[in-house]
Amino acid sequence: MSDVQNTTTLLLVEDDLQQRKLLTAILVNEGIEVVDVSSCEEAILLLKQRTFDMVFSDWKLPHLSGLELLKYVRKNHVNLGFVMATAHGTIGHAVEAMNEGADDYLAKPFQRQELLLCISKVTKSARLKQQNQLLSEALGKQQQLVEFVGTSKQMQDVHKLISRIANTDVTVLINGESGTGKELAARALHRLSDRQSQRFVAINCGAIPSELAEAEFFGAKKGAFTGSHQDKIGKFEAADNGTLFLDEIGELPLALQAKLLRFLQEGTITPLGDTAEKKLNVRVLAATHRDLVDMVKTGDFREDLFYRLNIVPITIPPLRSRSEDIILLADFFLQHRAKQYGVELPVLSQEVREGLVSYAWPGNVRELSNKMERFVLLADELELLSGLENLRATQNKAEFQLPENGVNWDEFEKQCLSEALKRHAGNKTKSAKFLQMSYKAFLYRLEKYSLD
Template sequence: MTHNVLVVDDEPKLCDLLASALSQNGINVFTAGNGLHALKVLEVEDIDLVISDWRMPGMDGPQLLAEIKSRFPQLPVIVMTAYSTVKNAVQSMRNGAFDYIAKPFDIDELDITVSKALQFRDILKDNQRMRAELDEHQQIDSLVGDSPSFRQVLHAIDSVRESNATILLTGESGTGKEMVARAIHKHGNRADKPFVAVNCAAIPEGLLESEMFGHRKGAFTGAVTDRVGRFQQADKGTLFLDEIGEMPLALQAKILRALQERVIEPVGDPRERKVDVRVIAATNKNLLDAVANKEFREDLYYRLNVFPIPLPALRERVEDIAPLARHFAHTLGAAAGKRITGFSPEALQAMANYSWPGNIRELQNCVERATIVASGAVIEDNDLPAYLFASSPASTSAILSEGASVPPDLDAALAEVEKAYILAALAQSNGVQAAAAQLIGISERSFWYRLKKLGIHVDKIVR
């Protein structure tokens, strides 16, 4: 792909030098002697990257950067600066610049920085193309967001959606794994075929094999009719295996055979059935740890992990909280017959400060509650649940503050944070475990697993 780069500098010799260096990499180079000239070029040319000097007469680098971010918000800008003004360049990055290079610069360093910026631009273009392909009736909650980490997810979806490769979605509970699976199915080559979802943690172990592969009448007590399993239901379409890490070891071998040989055997029926399914699995567990602990088959792990897509936690894509909240407020408000136009700055700040252990699912629940209690068209901070204000961001970052001692064991520190959230949820739900699990956005089975792992004993359940 050929890229167009605009170099802005009031020194013609430097413009010529950069044009010569960049053109050797197959880049088309445009030049401008000042900021005003640069804006005119941007209005008529499809530019992929701007490299601008910091100090120029008339409109300087910071002013040009502000204009570009206002008119062309998706266009990356690299700032050139002398070593003595690196501090100012860092400030320009905070104002939206992609990166900076210091004069006099090394050509290899320039090539690396430009290459990264153009890769970033390509990902943005791919995302825009993918979004353009989605009509209004196919918009999916999980596709809301434009943070760098989420753009990587969108790029991965676009790369794999037309293939039949097995996909493993990983990430914490509530990060939107099923929504991503549905997006892959709806925009892939099986879109007109069934999408069948199975929560491996929600089905009792004794019924899971029958649920997956079906059974013949009389195969076991209670099997009063023949039943078609989920693999056959999803034939020619997509089978989504959620919480695959909770699947019993005995059944994992049969799942592996179904993936390898594309055949299944219903319970009580020795005849094999051929199936053609595209499998997308999801888990919030570290499956490699589970393999090491003999809790998950290594051969099944590698069969599932053909195309892994890690989903970022909501706290890792803070810039997406506001657009997600607005999206939920719009859709949930309309369903409730209320017109919600947005959030107050205080409400947005409170949501940005919160760590969202339940991720997108918890945010949706929070906005749904706020939509119900809001008295006006704008959701205020006092419409939000009280637990958002229970912990200050300063308290969670205190362990890394200047002068504070860093805990020697990261896993132990994270376990303490997890334990604190679970205890707070139990306290808020008066000890009702199902309600506490729903509050923090995880399944009851996952909640019970965490209770056992963290050694939390619930002596009394208030119903």
């Protein structure tokens, strides 16, 4: 705790006298200067009189709650660190606190070590934020997340959220259409955290056959399957002290959902064929392009796991809703690729620029990146333009010309479904997206026409 010693000043807000004495003793012993009060009202009075590095507040207080205090702090002392202590099993309070701008939360009962680690991190990031504020004031609003291109309001909000929660251990659920930058966001969260020098382990939950998934995630003892001659280290263990990124979390089989939940609650895993539990220190990030709320309703995703993952949701908006970022991103990719391939930087004509901005980008940033790579290599403006035009034409062709003598609706629907499947080599997720319907609605129709 040397970085926190001597300098950290902490305002402790706890109404239980015993708890307050105990916490104060632990913190003072670490060289932290503690001022303790028993109510939100006293805390606000003190905050008006002097400065602190951070506030550590209980959720449940007499009269005004810890949440009221948090709201006051976020309004009046933006860069002050804030940690909320919540009662055991009240994940809803943790969610609410994080939403209102707490830097972290601790569920009671917590260990001394957890408390100190949390305080050390929050103080560090509060100081970074203060420095950052000075820096960015000096640099004039220059972007803080360098490789995250985008100045739209939506992306600035995403950047702010990422900077705020990066150096905590809260689980984050990253939502967004395919190609919007979910993995990039996960990597930024890791890179801006204390875990940056440790491993970032990514696993695609949809890409592992379900019968191998448990060993892949949690590891297996030698001999746990026929032919396994040595212990297998699972992804969780590989990510110990670092970050584990669970991509496509919506594809996680139900049996593993239960095990993941257990890890998130207890911090322990049990490798396949082992009897002993292992305690790990892993920060979990998850991403999905699916609607998990919908999946909870249909019973395909555990509700308790959803709430446990969704403590801080980040939604990366589709590119079409932030068109002011399109040209910035296009220029960024052109420069990057031109440098990579050692070719001259191509110029985007006005016509191409307009084409890029009015196109709907169904494949989002990834599609833009691919198109720019191709343009750097081929320097074929016509090809680029026709790619944008063709799709735009089909996008706009929402009005079908119905035949004079009517249509066989069922036959028509069936044909659309088969054609979509054919075009996407039987991939149902992609086919559903192609037809602009939810996965559930798509499956329902497949079943209706026995196309499954």
